[in-house]
Amino acid sequence: MIVRDLVVTNKVGIHARPAAMFVKIASRYSCDIFLEKDGEKINGKSIMGLLMLAAGPGSRLRMEANGKDAAQATAEIEDLFQRKFDEE
Amino acid sequence: MPREPITVDRFYHEHTNRLDLKLLAGAAGLNRIIREPTVNRPGLMLAGHTKYFAKKRVQVMGHAEATYLKALPREDRRQRYQLLFGYKLPCVVFCRNLPPDQDCLRAAEAQGIPLFQSSQITMKFINQATLALEMFFAPRGSEMGSMVEVHGIGVLIRGDSGIGKSESILALIERGYSLVSDDMTRVVLVDGRQVVGTSAEVTRNHMEIRGIGIVNVAAMFGARSIRTEKRIDLVVTLKGWDDVKDIDRLGIQEEFQEILGIKIPHMTIPVRPGRDLARLIEVAALQTKLRRLGHNPARELNERLVAQMASHRIA
Numbered sequence: 001m002i003v004r005d006l007v008v009t010n011k012v013g014i015h016a017r018p019a020a021m022f023v024k025i026a027s028r029y030s031c032d033i034f035l036e037k038d039g040e041k042i043n044g045k046s047i048m049g050l051l052m053l054a055a056g057p058g059s060r061l062r063m064e065a066n067g068k069d070a071a072q073a074t075a076e077i078e079d080l081f082q083r084k085f086d087e088e
Numbered sequence: 089m090p091r092e093p094i095t096v097d098r099f100y101h102e103h104t105n106r107l108d109l110k111l112l113a114g115a116a117g118l119n120r121i122i123r124e125p126t127v128n129r130p131g132l133m134l135a136g137h138t139k140y141f142a143k144k145r146v147q148v149m150g151h152a153e154a155t156y157l158k159a160l161p162r163e164d165r166r167q168r169y170q171l172l173f174g175y176k177l178p179c180v181v182f183c184r185n186l187p188p189d190q191d192c193l194r195a196a197e198a199q200g201i202p203l204f205q206s207s208q209i210t211m212k213f214i215n216q217a218t219l220a221l222e223m224f225f226a227p228r229g230s231e232m233g234s235m236v237e238v239h240g241i242g243v244l245i246r247g248d249s250g251i252g253k254s255e256s257i258l259a260l261i262e263r264g265y266s267l268v269s270d271d272m273t274r275v276v277l278v279d280g281r282q283v284v285g286t287s288a289e290v291t292r293n294h295m296e297i298r299g300i301g302i303v304n305v306a307a308m309f310g311a312r313s314i315r316t317e318k319r320i321d322l323v324v325t326l327k328g329w330d331d332v333k334d335i336d337r338l339g340i341q342e343e344f345q346e347i348l349g350i351k352i353p354h355m356t357i358p359v360r361p362g363r364d365l366a367r368l369i370e371v372a373a374l375q376t377k378l379r380r381l382g383h384n385p386a387r388e389l390n391e392r393l394v395a396q397m398a399s400h401r402i403a
Contacts, residue, residue, distance in 0.1 A: 016302075027249070040230050045249045047296045048271035049232075052288035 001066040002074045010084040013056035018085035023047050025076050031067025033077075044077075094122045094224045096179045096202050099146070103220045107213060109181070110205045113193045117200035122146060122178040125225035127217050130180075131156065134168050143175040146217060149182045150210030162191070169195040177201050181217075183210040227348050228276040234295075235268035235285045235318065236260050238373035242285060242318035244273060244352075245369065247326030252365055254297050256326070259366030266315040267305050270295035275320070277348040286317040320347065322376045323354045324369055332358040340386040342379070353379070 008014055014022070026033045026044040033044030037059060042049030044063065055061060065074045092098075097118040100109055128145040131153050157165050172180070173195040179202040182188050188196075188203060196203035206213050233246035234253055238260060247253050254270070261267055269287030278284050287293075293306040293314050306314045323345045335356060336343070344351040355372050359365065378385065 042230070042272055043232050043249070046232075046271045047302070048291050048294070052230075052272050052291050054288075054290055 001064055002070045004063045004065075004074055004078060006061045006063055006078070006081045008055050008057055008059045008061065009081070010087045011057060012087070013059065014050060014053065014085075016051065018087070019047055019050035021080060021085055022050055022077065025080060026073065029065075029067070029069045029073040031065050031070040031073055033066075033073060034064045036062040036064070094221075096120045096122060099179075099220070099224070100202070100204070103217075106220065107216055108207045112182075112188065112196075112203045112205055114179070114196040114200055114202040116197075117179070117202050120176075120178045120202070122221065122224075125218070125221040127214055127221070129153065130172060134172065138171070141175065143177055145178070146221070147172070147177055147180045148210065148214055148217070149180060149186065149188075151184065151186070154182070154186045165189075166191045166195075173199040173201050179204060181206055181213065183208055183213045223276070223278070226276050226278060228274065229348060231273050231275050231285070231347060232271070233273055233323070234270050235273045235287075235320070236369075237266045237268060237315050237318045238370055239265075239377060241321045241373040241376050242268065243369060243373055244285060244320050244323045244347075245326065246323065247359075248328075250298075251326045251328065251359055253326060254295060256365035256369055257295065258297065259364075260369060261305060261309050261313045263366065263370070264312070265370075266313055267293075267295065268315050268318050273320075275347055277350065278319075281350070283320045283347045283350050283352065284317050285320045292316070320352055321380070322373060323347075323352050324372055325354065325356045326359050326365065327356055329358045329360040332356060338386040338390075339375070340384070340390070342384075 010018065023045055034041050035044045035050065035053065037053045037055055040053065042053060063074070063077060095118065099122060100111065100118065103109065123144040124142070126145055127148045128142040129150065129152070130141070130147045133141040134153060134156060157168065160168065169192050180196065181204045183206050185205060185207045193203065208216065231244060233244045234257055235242060235244050236257055245253055245257065257267060257270070268285055270291065272288065273285045274288055275283050275285050294302055294304055296302050335358065343354045345354040353376055357365065357368050357372065
């Protein structure tokens with residue numbers, strides 16, 4: 001299992017569009033992906049789950065990826081966060 | 089899930105109407121923390137018994153306290169106020185619209201302890217406030233799975249993404265049942281006995297359907313298609329036909345899944361193209377309802393079978 005701490009750095013936070021981007025990437029992989037904020041853990045392949053986190057700018061998320069393609073999935077998601085969801 | 093501290097401000101704002109609270113003094117102390125999910129009447133303490141005083145609780149003043157204080161000479165009364173507000177209390181509430189006097193207001197303001205007034209009679213206020221506080225302190229968490237209400241049975245539907253959860257929920261809504269939450273369900277343990285499911289406020293009334301996007305269920309299917317919260321009576325797991333190996337074909341054995349430490353009946357439904365999942369979930373809910381009433385069809389049928397075989401036994 002790969003665990004990563006991620007920080008939301010874009011201005012608005014994870015609103016609908018970034019959430020969709022995240023889920024789109026996560027769904028391409030067969031590994032399980034979970035995202036946790038303030039003790040609440042959601043399925044990284046669920047749009048509603050991501051929206052429910054209401055992860056504003058500066059929030060800290062913990063991502064867990066478990067499965068055979070977990071490494072690639074983690075790398076791609078980390079990249080998405082670094083690119084600030086292509087928003088800035 | 090770690091709980092945010094329960095501040096007086098939260099108690100006040102979330103229950104202003106239900107408890108009919110008016111803030112009279114001590115607004116500076118609204119960030120004080122309520123540490124126990126119950127209330128206390130400070131009568132004994134006001135009468136001089138200070139050895140044991142439940143100071144961490146919301147202090148409720150009723151007729152008893154008010155008439156007692158009124159009977160005291162002003163200077164004594166003032167001292168009692170000093171004593172009361174000298175403790176690190178979360179807040180004080182005067183019930184029945186009893187008016188605290190100037191000395192009382194001043195003491196509350198000076199110590200920064202919120203002082204409220206409520207129109208409710210003391211007994212009713214204590215009941216309501218205790219319930220409200222218990223909800224704040226109740227264990228909570230979130231569960232993966234969508235929730236619907238079918239014939240009064242709250243069903244949490246689990247299953248891997250793409251198994252057909254959303255489709256079956258849509259079909260259930262079209263049959264007149266209600267959506268509680270899509271994909272993620274918040275749970276809270278009420279009275280230490282029942283698990284109540286609800287959706288996060290941001291995503292309430294909405295669901296996501298692959299290929300269509302986010303749908304506002306309330307706008308599309310009307311008010312009866314949604315429900316804010318419901319006790320979870322049944323967990324249904326949808327599983328691929330080939331992934332289900334060891335299934336109880338009779339349903340004699342009741343299976344359970346634990347949520348917040350409470351055992352909730354669980355059924356696994358194998359999924360195969362052509363199976364009407366919504367219909368199956370509906371029947372699972374009805375089966376649960378019957379079991380709640382004390383019926384177990386498989387066991388009853390078996391008893392009949394055994395009786396019949398016994399009577400036809402070849403002598």
